[in-house]
Amino acid sequence: MSPPPSDPRPGQPGAEPPAPGPAYGGPARRARGEGEALAFVESPVQLLNVLEWAHASGQPKERLTLVVLSPLDPMSRGQLRRMAELARGEGIEVRWEEARGGAAAPLATVRGLAPRLRTAGRVVIGDPFSRYVQLLLALSRARDLVVVDDGTATVEFLAQLARGERLVRWHRRGGRRGPRELLLAPVSAAARRRLTPGGGHPRIEVFSAMPVDAAPEGLTLTRNTLAWTRARFGPPRLTGGADLVGTSLVETGVVDEARYREAVHALVRAHGVTRYFAHRRESAAKLRHLTDGTGLEVVRPDLPLELTARRGPTGRTLLSFPSTVVHTLPLALAGTGVRIAVLDIDPDWLTGHASPRAQGFLAGVTSSARAAHRLTSLPSNP
Known part of the structure; x- marks a missing residue:
């Protein structure tokens, strides 16, 4: 099998590894x-x-x-x-x-x-x-x-x-x-x-x-510094709209699903979000609820988001809840003109199953990303 192309198409299905042997x-x-x-x-x-x-x-x-x-x-x-x-x-x-x-x-x-x-x-x-x-x-x-x-x-x-x-x-x-x-x-x-x-x-x-x-x-x-990613892919073609990066905090039991869905719907209305990059662990049922009445396009990336965003097309604005990508996307997209904004998690969204450390940890992710990369901060309930 020959090496993959420099810019493989999103959503292209992969094949299981050849048999026999690991x-x-x-x-x-x-x-x-x-x-x-x-x-x-x-x-x-x-x-x-x-x-x-x-x-x-x-x-x-x-x-x-x-x-x-x-x-x-x-x-x-x-x-x-x-x-x-x-x-x-x-x-x-x-x-x-x-x-x-x-x-x-x-x-x-x-x-x-x-x-x-x-x-x-x-x-x-x-x-x-x-x-x-x-x-x-x-x-x-x-x-x-x-x-x-x-x-x-x-x-x-x-x-x-x-x-x-x-x-x-x-x-x-x-x-x-x-x-x-x-x-x-x-x-x-x-x-x-x-x-x-x-x-x-x-x-x-x-x-x-x-x-x-x-x-x-x-x-x-x-x-x-994600130097390999920048050298291997992109720069991306930018669209005029905004994209929202999904999170699996609902699936891990940290955030209440109904409150999360309300926030996503509000962000779509306030910021003109047209695409939602789903986390690989997000459930299909939750994603269906997110698209109800919004016209939001759910994208299931076939590569990590750092590579998907670098390949493009990518919105001129990327909104993200607290996660790793608020630290890695500014590095992957350096010099491309993409604006990245980080969203706080409202303490009222946390479930009774959430760890006592959850709120402080998530707040630390957003505050450190703002400090390190000068990211814009936006309310999660605009």
Whole structure:
């Protein structure tokens, strides 16, 4: 299969990875050892940022193997297939693992990856909160560990690491842990120790576009400027209207769906929004409600939004609720003339299931984006 075109068409369906075997694409099998980097990703954005890290660090592409721990939801899988094609076009070996394809899949995945983990000199991960990744880290002997951007989760990871806390996603409620969490607690604790610099531990690097206020001493922070994205795509053709970036805060139980729908309808009326870029985790039922009576066009991007916006067409104004993209889109769209505005989440929108930290965390995302990128601030209920 030839490498993908520079400007693939939005919505073009991808094909499942060729069978047989989990490895596909990239160069033929090569010698392994200290110079090999092994990267584990579970989302399209993580995969994008592995490509950004390889570009920025000068990591030889022929010495990098990218392992996709495939999720189950179709939208994530579709975007990951497209991103895997882009990685292949860069000369990177891609290994697709059906890591959640049945009860026996996790054990088979771990067994299959164990020999590579023991010999790789550098391991790159996209989600330090993932129990799957934490388990794989326990098998690694690498002297270099790199955490590539997973957006707002990266900020929370660094803050928890600096405070010496256990690794818990920001939107999860505290309190009593369930049986599964208790069972995996030793794995999580071992991963946190391995990701803490100093004391003979591996060298730790975090590659991020996010503003970082707290990080453990001895950890290397490297700025992700999305240079690969800008070099590879665009600049986009701009439309005269406004686009709205969707969020999965309803699906994660943080925001009430009815209040969110009301806000989207109000933004359509106030700002002439014509397109809604759906998050890959947003439900089809919610998206149908958003289009009722608005004429709003819902776009399901086949690549991460940073690449979709860079390819275009893109509205001259992009509105976004608090999320990673309020930090990454200003970098991806630098010099294009696109105006990016960030919207606050009203505290009244939060559900009873939301973590007590949710409001402060979301407010911090918007305020840091305004400070770092001088973004316009707009009310969510105009």
